[in-house]
Amino acid sequence: MSTTSETGPEHTPAGPGGAASDAAAREREQDRELGEAGSQLSTAPKEDLPNLPALGVVGWARWFWRQLTSMRVALLLLLLLSLAAIPGSLIPQTGVDETRVADFREQHEFLAPLYDKIGLFNVYGSVWFSAIYILLFISLIGCIAPRTWQFVGQLRGRPPGAPKRLTRLPAYTTWRTEADPEQVREAALALLKKRRFRAHLAGDAVAAEKGYLREAGNLAFHLALIVMLIAFAWGQLFKSEGNKLIVEGNGFANTLTQYDDFKSGNLFDVADLEPFSFDVKSFTGTYERSGPNKGTPRTYETELVYTEGAYGEEKTTTVKVNEPLVIGDAKVYLVSHGYAPVVTVRDGDGKVVFKDAVPLLPLDSNVTSSGVVKVLDGYRNARGEKEQLGFNAFFVPTFGGSESGTMLSQFPGLDYPVLALSAYHGDLKADSGIPQSVYQMDKTKMKEFKDSDGELFKKMLTPGETMTLPGGAGTVTFEKDVREWAGFQMVQEPGGGWALGGSIVAIAGLAGSLFIQRRRVWVRAVEGPDGVTVVEMAGLGRSESATVPEELGDLAGILYDRAPGVPDTPEPELSAASPAPSEPSGSPGSPDSPDPQAVPAEGAEKP
Numbered sequence: 221m222s223t224t225s226e227t228g229p230e231h232t233p234a235g236p237g238g239a240a241s242d243a244a245a246r247e248r249e250q251d252r253e254l255g256e257a258g259s260q261l262s263t264a265p266k267e268d269l270p271n272l273p274a275l276g277v278v279g280w281a282r283w284f285w286r287q288l289t290s291m292r293v294a295l296l297l298l299l300l301l302s303l304a305a306i307p308g309s310l311i312p313q314t315g316v317d318e319t320r321v322a323d324f325r326e327q328h329e330f331l332a333p334l335y336d337k338i339g340l341f342n343v344y345g346s347v348w349f350s351a352i353y354i355l356l357f358i359s360l361i362g363c364i365a366p367r368t369w370q371f372v373g374q375l376r377g378r379p380p381g382a383p384k385r386l387t388r389l390p391a392y393t394t395w396r397t398e399a400d401p402e403q404v405r406e407a408a409l410a411l412l413k414k415r416r417f418r419a420h421l422a423g424d425a426v427a428a429e430k431g432y433l434r435e436a437g438n439l440a441f442h443l444a445l446i447v448m449l450i451a452f453a454w455g456q457l458f459k460s461e462g463n464k465l466i467v468e469g470n471g472f473a474n475t476l477t478q479y480d481d482f483k484s485g486n487l488f489d490v491a492d493l494e495p496f497s498f499d500v501k502s503f504t505g506t507y508e509r510s511g512p513n514k515g516t517p518r519t520y521e522t523e524l525v526y527t528e529g530a531y532g533e534e535k536t537t538t539v540k541v542n543e544p545l546v547i548g549d550a551k552v553y554l555v556s557h558g559y560a561p562v563v564t565v566r567d568g569d570g571k572v573v574f575k576d577a578v579p580l581l582p583l584d585s586n587v588t589s590s591g592v593v594k595v596l597d598g599y600r601n602a603r604g605e606k607e608q609l610g611f612n613a614f615f616v617p618t619f620g621g622s623e624s625g626t627m628l629s630q631f632p633g634l635d636y637p638v639l640a641l642s643a644y645h646g647d648l649k650a651d652s653g654i655p656q657s658v659y660q661m662d663k664t665k666m667k668e669f670k671d672s673d674g675e676l677f678k679k680m681l682t683p684g685e686t687m688t689l690p691g692g693a694g695t696v697t698f699e700k701d702v703r704e705w706a707g708f709q710m711v712q713e714p715g716g717g718w719a720l721g722g723s724i725v726a727i728a729g730l731a732g733s734l735f736i737q738r739r740r741v742w743v744r745a746v747e748g749p750d751g752v753t754v755v756e757m758a759g760l761g762r763s764e765s766a767t768v769p770e771e772l773g774d775l776a777g778i779l780y781d782r783a784p785g786v787p788d789t790p791e792p793e794l795s796a797a798s799p800a801p802s803e804p805s806g807s808p809g810s811p812d813s814p815d816p817q818a819v820p821a822e823g824a825e826k827p
Contacts (some may be wrong), residue, residue: 395785464480
């Protein structure tokens with residue numbers, strides 16, 4: 221028989237006070253059974269409201285621990301951590317770029333001291349950021365540990381038995397059949413197991429449950445967050461990062477002294493550097509020749525010959541932007557590019573005192589470059605006195621022509637290279653013990669070479685041209701060989717693989733917790749007063765969703781084919797099931813027993 225709805229409200233049977241008391245007791249018992257049916261659909265711990273006036277020191281500590289380890293606080297701390305990381309992206313950081321921090325201090329005399337006090341120049345090492353980080357870590361562990369233990373207990377247990385009043389569940393259907401109750405229950409058990417439900421016989425009903433992966437995904441998501449936090453902390457403590465500019469034909473060995481600049485985590489040890497070396501065989505850069513994207517790189521790659529370890533076999537590879545060379549925990553990134561014109565300096569007697577490719581630093585996207593040429597040893601002036609030479613160098617790979625009146629490159633490719641030099645002599649103070657940049661010149665003890673007009677001696681050279689210094693001081697030749705250099709960043713962050721794995725697991729777990737619904741199904745088959753078997757099916761989900769009624773309807777249709785209704789009974793129709801259906805007298809849910817409005821169990825849909 222299909223379900224029907226009762227249009228009027230139900231009343232407590234009239235009679236002595238004892239009858240009303242019995243009805244209330246029965247209703248409380250039914251509410252308890254319904255609550256048990258919907259219990260443990262989640263592993264979230266129950267929150268008890270504290271009796272605040274009665275809390276002592278231990279009580280307050282327990283209450284604080286419960287709040288800290290709640291999922292709500294964990295999400296709040298995760299949000300705070302994300303917000304706290306924003307200043308680290310907007311404000312220069314001492315561990316990333318000391319030069320930008322120094323510039324910021326000069327330009328913001330009021331803000332700089334304030335930022336120092338609250339640690340905004342070193343966000344990720346500040347006390348407040350570490351406090352949020354540690355609290356989040358403790359909160360996640362304290363939240364996950366009991367939920368995991370409870371979930372394991374649920375996996376080891378069985379779905380709860382069916383409530384006496386299945387009509388009170390959100391999804392419900394019933395019919396009568398001539399099949400034996402045992403046959404119906406066996407068919408239902410086989411059907412549910414085939415649909416991958418965990419099912420078992422519980423009295424006169426089959427209890428089944430599905431969707432455990434929802435909670436497993438939830439736990440996996442939060443466990444992955446812990447792994448990511450650990451990996452991030454591990455990587456920051458043991459990381460190393462350095463930069464090296466290498467001209468074509470030169471090489472690099474991964475030792476501390478080889479880096480142009482280097483920084484590392486607090487627990488980093490030099491012995492942790494991955495042993496490898498490489499030589500820069502060539503650099504290839506091609507650019508758009510026309511259109512709105514003129515000058516934009518099309519090819520930007522360098523060919524390397526590298527070895528792993530002290531005696532490794534030589535291998536050849538190509539490193540491109542965002543396609544690093546990976547060796548163990550180390551990654552070699554291609555980060556910059558420029559030109560290194562070859563310059564030859566001779567003294568007054570024609571002796572070569574300097575010949576090398578001089579790397580110059582780009583100033584714009586068209587690789588207009590500047591730098592210095594320093595001759596430190598072997599030079600003697602026209603009087604035979606030891607002296608040092610210095611030249612300010614300005615280079616453009618594509619000169620616009622003398623008529624343009626500007627020394628700015630028109631294109632990043634080597635179409636019309638020009639090198640402009642201005643000459644100085646004296647003492648470069650290279651032996652003063654104070655570190656100097658190879659791209660800057662200390663002129664405090666240097667004198668200018670003068671031209672015929674008494675001005676600073678300077679000249680623009682094309683490849684193959686020579687500049688003769690005044691007073692027989694020598695010559696400077698811009699050789700026809702213009703080499704290219706590549707800037708590399710060597711990064712070693714041991715927690716990167718764990719962080720990537722944690723993020724993948726977190727995404728998969730979050731998807732499971734969002735799209736998988738945990739639900740329960742009960743099938744009861746009992747013999748009615750007239751000898752005909754009454755079949756009841758009901759379903760309950762953790763949250764209101766159309767999935768449970770649809771799935772129950774599908775299961776009911778299949779089971780109905782195996783246990784068809786009696787001739788006067790149509791196929792089962794799914795009910796919203798808050799009002800009770802009409803059933804044979806004496807059967808579960810019959811009008812002989814009061815059927816109050818459904819009390820919502822966990823996840824049950826309110827009528």
